[in-house]
């Protein structure tokens with residue numbers, strides 16, 4: 001089928017104004033080496049992805065949670081970050097003024113976050129805990145100047161950082177909860193990584209970006225699903241897929257490494273990290289965040305990607321988790 005770029009562009013511009021699209025992109029020199037290192041390390045785990053997802057779903061379904069428990073859990077994470085985080089989070093996390101909660105059937109839970117509101121669809125399982133923490137992480141990036149001022153690729157780092165804290169807290173609780181959390185995390189993050197080839201396909205599809213897509217040319221894990229018909233029928237789908245590469249698909253694995261760097265840092269360094277990550281002003285760049293978490297060079301970025309894959313898959317082959325010693329400035 002002949003692709004109609006003009007039609008695509010019209011839809012793209014409607015969905016995301018050009019300037020926002022551009023600002024939301026992770027620069028090639030960051031996303032290129034990071035994805036390439038992910039690819040090399042993750043490739044042998046991708047075939048187990050769907051199996052893992054089924055197992056994770058069954059485990060989290062059995063872990064029931066009430067909305068009050070979910071809220072208290074997230075507030076505890078915020079308390080661990082500091083009193084200002086906790087105070088900011090109280091009205092944000094609790095149902096009412098900003099947060100709307102809707103009950104849905106098992107397996108259909110999800111979260112959404114906008115500049116002035118947050119919506120959580122809860123299914124009463126452990127998923128609610130993860131999604132509530134994730135969405136609250138988005139809000140915390142607005143502590144200084146308001147959520148709407150932070151660029152999209154930066155905002156996702158805050159949500160996955162808090163999500164990483166949630167997984168760790170659940171692991172610390174031990175027993176079935178810890179196992180469910182571990183499987184859920186591995187399945188969720190591997191699914192994100194698995195979507196990268198599809199996103200690249202959407203990127204190549206976008207007018208003017210054919211060359212840009214070739215920087216990822218080696219990523220030939222699978223032939224992406226044949227999306228062309230869907231793209232033509234629903235052009236916003238290609239945009240969303242393309243866009244997600246710069247958001248969840250990038251931020252989830254990177255946040256694994258950032259959280260590890262945070263845990264290895266001393267108290268002063270931790271404060272600096274939290275300040276840069278969460279009190280993000282309109283001038284804060286992705287590089288500012290990477291630098292304060294000890295990522296200054298391509299080698300350190302690649303190291304972060306290797307660590308992320310090792311951590312995500314570590315529960316299945318513990319011996320393959322590589323040592324990760326971030327250098328914190």
Ligand SMILES: [Zn+2]
Pocket residue numbers: 134138156159248
């Ligand atoms: Zn998010």
